[in-house]
Amino acid sequence: MKIILDGFGGDNAPVEIVKGAITSVNLLPGVTVAITGDEDKIKQVLSDYGYAGDKIEIIDAKEVISNNESPTVAIRQKKNSSLVVAFDTLNSSDEYVGMISAGSTGAVLTGATLKVGRIKGVFRPAVAPVLPNLKNGKTLLIDAGANVDSKPEYLAQFAIMGSEYMKSMYGTVNPRVGLVSVGTEDHKGNALTHEAFELLKNMKNINFVGNMEARDALSGEYDVLVCDGFVGNTLLKSYEGGIDTLNKVLKEEILKLGLKGKLGYLLLKKAFKNVKRRMNYTTVGGAAFLGVKKLVVKTHGSSNAETIYSCVKQVYDLENAKMIDKMKENLALEESDDKQN
């Protein structure tokens, strides 16, 4: 199975990307990795870390797309960038099953839509990060920001795509789909969610459990949270903000206690460390971009080798589970149901 890494996306490129590639080919049976980017530099890192095997291919690309560039312009003009070359490689053969980038989110999403293309019938692909929930399970949020002016029918498809992801990635049986709203009652919501609610309620291929409130996003009562991208982005960043605010205030208050605070902190150090690990969204891999023809994963800019490996594993698992084929089937099924109704 051939998986592509954008070798020059993110803050720690290319070293951590290359190290992640080495780990991936060592740990995942049958996986080979293609890294795009400056060939000499990549070779140097491979040599620095003593890799002399034949499971890593380098595809030369001298340009780099930065976070400050307009995604559309960059994708169209920087044809020799590590990202565009990664997409072109992905398109070049069925052997390449997916690609991963830690680069500009906008450029990855634009590139995936323009270069890889949507699955037939999909209105809009969507970003779907996975969050750790309070029951030590996983909850997927779709859409986290790709579509800031969604229509009800997009949300209906997000529910199918998100459900297929959870089934393929975690073996979740009958993923519980909640619609993000301003209250749990059926009538709560805005014009968009009211219409989406009616669509979701009548879909046979998903397990729609109704409206949910953002405060319960990580309760573990939901496997898939469906919403417009502006709302999903707000939800995600507000969770981060809430957690970050509490952490800062707690630190301030512990420091105020002086020696007593220091001692107490030391006694609870392991607990704080575990909390950090459990609340660290980055440990759940990258955010998949669902609705395009191949597997595309966007991981955060500060990704290290471990994160890159977890993303390769993610693509590997999704490919083994044949997620894209199943997604196509279910999207088509829903469409034919619609026509019969």
Added chain:
Amino acid sequence: MKIILDGFGGDNAPVEIVKGAITSVNLLPGVTVAITGDEDKIKQVLSDYGYAGDKIEIIDAKEVISNNESPTVAIRQKKNSSLVVAFDTLNSSDEYVGMISAGSTGAVLTGATLKVGRIKGVFRPAVAPVLPNLKNGKTLLIDAGANVDSKPEYLAQFAIMGSEYMKSMYGTVNPRVGLVSVGTEDHKGNALTHEAFELLKNMKNINFVGNMEARDALSGEYDVLVCDGFVGNTLLKSYEGGIDTLNKVLKEEILKLGLKGKLGYLLLKKAFKNVKRRMNYTTVGGAAFLGVKKLVVKTHGSSNAETIYSCVKQVYDLENAKMIDKMKENLALEESDDKQN
């Protein structure tokens, strides 16, 4: 100054409401309170707490509106409810400057719009809770849920109303207004925020500082956060969710440490207590409903006497600062500016 309390709204009515009224008339010079609700029961509580003064008026109302009722139906049909009678009393004379309810949010908002009425020129009144921020200051969020399908011109007015609130309530000079969006760059956002951005940018009476991201809502860099009610509600509940999740995970991890955890917790107890106080949104009073002709404050259902007192103080301060008059002036000014452009 006469302020009205809905005596039978909320989980702790009427006891805590009546106790709050007693505290208010004792502490706030020149304030008298009118409590609506079952006269006998209110008299009983006044007598239980030894109040025999003449600063508390009782206005009999035998019905109660519950959280489960349709707000519109309840406001129209339960004419003898403590909430409707409170609104009718508020309308009956200019002497009554404002009212406070811990009852059904929907009913309070619907009642305020239908009974008290909008300030001339206001498209939509909005709910504006105040949150404690990381710089030990206050940040106002408008709209937190009254208008789930806002138009750009509503958001422009929210900015004026929110700014006037911060000036009147906290003496904030030139309140910094941020527009909740999916990125801080000017071009980030959806159809609604793009149009709102253009309006806000050209307004002379507010200090618009641009787009902001939900993760920075409580950073202290903003005094007023402007957004659609669906988005504001999601932001608020997600912050709550993030804080709540972190608290639960921390508790679990501390418990796992056994005796060591217990000891560490005891040493840090004061810090945890202070964190709880600082992150407790309820200490900043109730959420004002801005854009209606008189002061209307909705406080949470679990409000106790202290909360009720802080809400009466809030109405008292806003009245003394002549907020509604200033809001009217600035809304009119903006309108005449618009016409000139």
